[in-house]
Amino acid sequence: MREYLVVFGISLGVTYLLASIARMLAHHFGAVARVRDRDVHAVPTPYFGGPAMLGGLVAAYLTATHLPFLSRSESSVFGDARAVVIGGAVICLVGVIDDLFELDALSKFAGQVLAGVVVVALGVKFFYLPLYGSVLGLDQVQSAIFTVLLIVGTANAVNFVDGLDGLAAGMVAIGAIAFFAYAFVLAVENGESRAIAAALLTAALAGACIGVLPHNFFPARMFIGDSGSMLIGFVLACSSISLTGQFPATNISEGIGGAQTTFLTFLLPLILPVAMLLVPFVDLALAVVRRTRAGRSPFSPDKMHIHHRLLEIGHSHRNAVLVMYSIAGLVAFGTVFVSLVSGWQSIVGFFVLAALTAAFVFLLPRWRPINRT
Structure with a gap:
């Protein structure tokens, strides 16, 4: 766990420092978000968070x-991580070009597919689909199709939700931390090595987002920018795909302590990116x-996304982002x-959290601090 904290800290610190340089480069090359009718920012703002x-x-x-510890892990750990970094560089480059020249939708989609194909070619792909009580084996073509679909879908979902300051990065950070907890606990309870690519990638991803x-x-x-939103969606999706490749299907389906738990346990490696990014999807x-x-x-583009609706019902810009974080x-x-x-405790706890989140969404705009003189 300590080495994962080091990975998290390095990613956080380097991203924070590089962001200042990236901001200056964005100004220099003209990669700046102009103010449009559908935007909520009031002044031109530089892109290039993705390269940072x-x-x-x-x-x-x-x-x-x-x-x-991590350096002595199996070759597949760093093999998967290296493949995701290479594929991430591809999709980040596509995003940088879009930030500079505003690619059309088809060109951007082709770049996302290319990044997905790169990681598939480097070995990060679904080998099976976990089902309830069993698994469905995939051939090479099926594996590639399912993998690329999840990657492209997740990248686009994060890109779509990136409409308020800090929204996409914060939501993916939350998802990455939750995913790390799932992967690490799964490894511990099943007696597997704690050195797994999914945990390494999500620790680094959470650090970069924060x-x-x-x-x-x-x-x-x-x-x-698109370089950042597509990159973090890509890495989150690839982390989930990598998990299914490094854990035996029986271990994933057995859950904690080898006990048959819930229906979600069987499908979680497949649906986890979707569940974590349910709101963007x-x-x-x-x-x-x-x-x-x-x-x-x-x-x-339009101005009818969920975050725009939150602004319409009375949330401030900052509160709307915090509401989306809570969801x-x-x-x-x-x-x-x-x-x-x-x-039943888990179900009760989930519904309590859901009630608190709903109250936060609908009651916060009505609350105003009392000014005392």
Whole structure:
């Protein structure tokens, strides 16, 4: 655990330092978010949070290769991590080009698919799909298709939700921490090595996301841009895919202590990125339906995302982001907790968290501090 904290800290610190340099480069090259009608920022703001976070991920990976415990792990651990870093560099480069020149939707999609194909070619892919009580084996073509679909879907979901200062980075940080907890506990309870690529990647990812937040949280001095949002969605999806490749199917389906727990335990490695990013995925689906029904492209921008609705019902910019954080935390940690712990206590705890989150969403805008004179 201590070495994972080192990986987290290195990623956080390097990302924080590189963000200042990236911000200056964005100004120099003109990678700046102009103010448009559908935007909520009031002044032009530089992009390039993605390259800063990629630098943090690379630094974390290189540090891990020299740590006493992690450096002695199986070759597959660093093989998967290296593949994800390479694929992440590809999708980050696509995002940088988009931040500079505003690629059309088809070109951006092709770049996302290319990044997915790169990690598949380097060995990070689904070898099976965990089902209830069994597994479904996949051939090479099926494996590639399922892997690329999850990667592209997650990258786009994070990209769609990146509409408020610090929203995407904070939500993915929460999801990465929850995923790390799931992977680490699964390894401990099943007697497997604690050195696993999924834990290494999510520790580094959480550090990179938190490291960029001082620059990106409201009022933002820089945006992570498409280079950042697609990168962090990509790494989160690949972490889940890597987990299924490094754990035997029986270990994942057995859950904690080898006991058959809940239905979610069997499917969690597959649905975890979706569950952690439930709000962005729902937002993505609603946006596609809304725009298609209006006769527009599913990728055409508008100002009707969930975070825009929160602003409309009275939340401030900062409160809207915190509400989205609370929902992300509820879904991510609630899903992990319910999947690993059986019994009525887990269900009751989940619904209590859900009630508190709902109250936070609808009651906070009505609350105003009392001014005392």
